[in-house]
Amino acid sequence: MRWIRFDTNGRAAYGIVDGDTVTEVKGDPFVGYERTDTRHRFSAVKLLVPVEPRTFYCAGLNYAEHVIEAARKRGQEPNLPKAADIGYRANNALVAHGEPIVIPKDATERIQYEGELVAVIGRKAKHLSEAEALSCVLGWTIGNDFSERTWQANDRTLWRAKNTDTFKPMGPWIETDFDLDAAQTIIRVNGSEKIRFKTDHMLFGPAHFISRMSQYLTLYPGDVVWMGTEGAPENVKHGDTIDIEITGIGTLTNPVVREGM
Amino acid sequence: MRWIRFDTNGRAAYGIVDGDTVTEVKGDPFVGYERTDTRHRFSAVKLLVPVEPRTFYCAGLNYAEHVIEAARKRGQEPNLPKAADIGYRANNALVAHGEPIVIPKDATERIQYEGELVAVIGRKAKHLSEAEALSCVLGWTIGNDFSERTWQANDRTLWRAKNTDTFKPMGPWIETDFDLDAAQTIIRVNGSEKIRFKTDHMLFGPAHFISRMSQYLTLYPGDVVWMGTEGAPENVKHGDTIDIEITGIGTLTNPVVREGM
Numbered sequence: 001m002r003w004i005r006f007d008t009n010g011r012a013a014y015g016i017v018d019g020d021t022v023t024e025v026k027g028d029p030f031v032g033y034e035r036t037d038t039r040h041r042f043s044a045v046k047l048l049v050p051v052e053p054r055t056f057y058c059a060g061l062n063y064a065e066h067v068i069e070a071a072r073k074r075g076q077e078p079n080l081p082k083a084a085d086i087g088y089r090a091n092n093a094l095v096a097h098g099e100p101i102v103i104p105k106d107a108t109e110r111i112q113y114e115g116e117l118v119a120v121i122g123r124k125a126k127h128l129s130e131a132e133a134l135s136c137v138l139g140w141t142i143g144n145d146f147s148e149r150t151w152q153a154n155d156r157t158l159w160r161a162k163n164t165d166t167f168k169p170m171g172p173w174i175e176t177d178f179d180l181d182a183a184q185t186i187i188r189v190n191g192s193e194k195i196r197f198k199t200d201h202m203l204f205g206p207a208h209f210i211s212r213m214s215q216y217l218t219l220y221p222g223d224v225v226w227m228g229t230e231g232a233p234e235n236v237k238h239g240d241t242i243d244i245e246i247t248g249i250g251t252l253t254n255p256v257v258r259e260g261m
Numbered sequence: 262m263r264w265i266r267f268d269t270n271g272r273a274a275y276g277i278v279d280g281d282t283v284t285e286v287k288g289d290p291f292v293g294y295e296r297t298d299t300r301h302r303f304s305a306v307k308l309l310v311p312v313e314p315r316t317f318y319c320a321g322l323n324y325a326e327h328v329i330e331a332a333r334k335r336g337q338e339p340n341l342p343k344a345a346d347i348g349y350r351a352n353n354a355l356v357a358h359g360e361p362i363v364i365p366k367d368a369t370e371r372i373q374y375e376g377e378l379v380a381v382i383g384r385k386a387k388h389l390s391e392a393e394a395l396s397c398v399l400g401w402t403i404g405n406d407f408s409e410r411t412w413q414a415n416d417r418t419l420w421r422a423k424n425t426d427t428f429k430p431m432g433p434w435i436e437t438d439f440d441l442d443a444a445q446t447i448i449r450v451n452g453s454e455k456i457r458f459k460t461d462h463m464l465f466g467p468a469h470f471i472s473r474m475s476q477y478l479t480l481y482p483g484d485v486v487w488m489g490t491e492g493a494p495e496n497v498k499h500g501d502t503i504d505i506e507i508t509g510i511g512t513l514t515n516p517v518v519r520e521g522m
Contacts, residue, residue, distance in 0.1 A: 054313075055351045060418070085417040088349045090316045092478045104477060126426075156346040157321070160477040165387075216365060216421040217353045 003029050003139065003174040006045040017042055017173060029138055029174070030122060030221035049094045050141050050174045051120055053224045055217075056094075058116075058145065059209060060087040062202050062228025066114075069232035074153070084204035084212045089145070089226065090163040097172035100257040103238070104164060107148050111236060111256070114145035114229035115187045115244035117199050119206045120174050121223040126214050133210040136219055139176035142244050142252040143226045144169040169244075169254040170224070178248050180206070185229075188243040189236055197230035199246055264290050264400065264435040267306040278303055278434060290399055290435070291383060291482035310355045311402050311435045312381055314485045317355075319377075319406065320470060321348040323463050323489025327375075330493035335414070345465035345473045350406070350487065351424040356515065358433035364499070364519040365425060368409045372497055372517070375406035375490035376448045376505035378460050380467045381435050382484040387475050394471040397480055400437035403505050403513040404487045405430040430505075430515040431485070439509050441467070446490075449504040450497055458491035460507055 002017040014029060015022040022040040027033035030051075061067045061081050071078035095101070103111055122138025145162065146169065152161035162168075183199035204212075206227060213219065236242060238258035245251040263278040275290060276283040283301040288294035291312075322328045322342050332339035356362070364372055383399025406423065407430065413422035423429075444460035465473075467488060474480065497503060499519035506512040 052315075055353055081417050083416070086420045087418045088351060088420075090349060090478070092316055092481065155344070156342050157348045159347045159349075159474070164477040165479050213420070216425040217351070218426050220353065 001139075001176045003050065003176070004045070004172070005048045005050050006040070007048055008040070008045070012048055015040065015045070047096045047098060047172055049096045049170050050172075051222045051224065052091060052094070053222050054220045055223045056089045056091055057086045057213070057223065058089045058226040059084070059204070059228040062204060063197065063230035064203060065197075066228070066230050066232070073232075081203060084209045086209060086213050086225070089168055092165055093163045093168035095166045095169050095254065097169070097252050098254065099169065100166065100255050101144075101146050101169060101242075102166045103256065103258040105259045107164075108150040109235055109237070110149035112147050112149060112233040113187060113189070113236060113242045113244070114147060114233060115185050115195070115246075116143040116145050116229050117180075117183070117185065117206075117227040117246055118143045118170060119210065119225040119227065121219045121221060121225070123221055125219045126217070128211050128214045130207050130211040133207040133214070136210065137206070138221075139174040140178045140246075140249055141171060141174050141224075142246050142249055143224075144242060144244050144252060144254060145226060145229060169252055171252050172250055175249045182248065184247045186245040186247070187231075187233070188245070189234070189240050191243075194234060195231035201230065202227060262400075262437045264311065264437070265306070265433070266309045266311050267301070268309055269301070269306070273309055276301065276306070308357045308359060308433055310357045310431050311433075312483045312485065313352060313355070314483050315481045316484050317350045317352055318474070318484065319348045319350045319487040320345070320465070320489040323465060324458065324491035325464060327489070327491050327493070334493075342464060345470045347470060347474050347486070350429055353426055354424045354429035356427045356430050358430070358513050359515065360430065361427065361516050361518040362405075362407050362430060362503075363427045364517065366520045368425075369411040370496055370498070371410035373408050373410060373494040374448060374450070374497060374503045374505070375408060375494060376446050376456070376507075377404040377406050377490050378441070378444070378446065378467075378488040378507055379404045379431060380471065380486040380488065382480045382482060382486070384482055386480045387478070389472050389475040391468050391472040394468040394475065397471065398467070399482075400435040401439045401507075401510055402432060402435050402485075403507050403510055404485075405503060405505050405513060405515060406487060406490060430513055432513050433511055436510045443509065445508045447504075447506040447508070448492075448494075449506070450495070450501050452504075455495060456492035462491060463488060
């Protein structure tokens with residue numbers, strides 16, 4: 001099942017997508033819903049971020065090649081994470097499929113995409129074993145962990161490097177039927193393929209992360225867990241368009257705009 | 262004006278405190294409110310966390326002595342932050358005044374309080390100058406940035422060291438009339454004073470932090486900014502009670518309980 005969150009007359013609603021038809025629901029996929037008689041054409045609705053999380057979790061470094069390449073660029077030895085220690089991103093930075101990533105005037109040219117699988121938590125959960133961890137996942141979406149590398153290298157935290165407004169595109173929808181084992185992540189800039197990797201080629205998979213997190217943290221409906229990216233991203237610039245495709249989910253597309261251009 | 266958020270028949274409501282009387286309002290201090298005719302005795306209401314933030318910001322290292330003492334304990338040179346780079350905490354960890362801080366069974370004995378001033382954002386804001394930054398603050402509350410130091414030193418992120426469920430007491434209320442310049446923060450364990458400092462003796466004050474943050478981030482009503490702590494905290498243990506007093510606001514009190522004791 002494919003869930004979208006969309007704007008209808010200035011109000012956010014959830015809908016179920018079937019081909020080009022969206023069936024609006026009363027309620028939402030987290031607390032419960034009923035299908036209404038209201039239908040929309042998918043191509044006519046304005047998509048919103050599929051969920052505004054209570055907590056926005058992000059694995060950060062979770063694919064070996066990405067860690068090794070980033071270390072090489074800094075002239076350092078790679079330091080692969082030894083445990084599934086989750087990190088955080090911030091809600092202010094979220095934008096939907098199609099919305100622009102807006103680069104502040106004082107950002108450097110070192111601005112880059114990161115294509116990530118996102119687990120969307122569907123129910124309250126604590127103390128889950130790894131075997132049962134994915135039972136709390138409602139479905140899967142796509143994130144672009146957009147980053148300003150100069151700030152990332154020099155600031156004490158990742159606040160503006162990762163969480164500047166619009167730096168966290170997420171969407172286009174939540175797909176509940178997804179085969180992680182078969183999935184590939186493909187990143188394109190202006191239609192040209194830049195990075196392709198097996199989505200499940202992670203250091204620590206979603207079941208392991210969620211189980212470990214849930215030993216200490218209560219997960220809540222609507223929380224999201226971004227699973228990290230692979231490869232060595234390149235800089236993008238004003239006017240570029242970034243596609244993050246995860247096969248079996250869809251494609252998250254966002255243009256890049258520099259403030260004041 | 263003193264705002265509380267409280268439980269009334271399983272529903273969260275906001276109220277205005279006047280002596281021992283709480284006037285329940287319709288709405289909230291962020292989107293707007295009307296006073297109702299419903300009154301409660303303050304001593305009879307169950308306090309909730311005064312706000313569930315959209316984004317939970319935390320300055321982390323923001324008082325010189327705290328940074329110097331923490332470095333000394335690790336046998337390292339202190340490294341004072343050179344800029345107001347904000348960090349993050351997570352909503353799952355929030356608990357209200359009076360609720361227990363629950364220590365997981367596998368936590369070490371190195372568990373410590375940190376008493377912090379908290380700015381509560383009242384309106385949407387971006388690109389604020391330092392002079393106008395505090396105009397977006399609704400009021401002030403108190404936070405205890407409770408920490409497991411062994412995890413803090415060894416994990417790649419602060420996820421469980423700082424964000425284990427119940428590790429972020431906040432409250433008891435939001436005070437809108439507050440003189441930061443005159444305020445003192447006093448931390449007591451079982452009634453015995455442990456740390457006292459001038460609350461505004463920060464490396465970077467709230468106006469500076471909020472102005473800098475707002476150059477990149479949109480602040481939203483209900484966001485909170487925890488301003489850091491001073492001094493060298495000591496370990497606490499099962500059965501202890503921690504008071505964080507900030508003069509002009511009030512006292513946040515939470516007992517410490519170890520799981521399985």
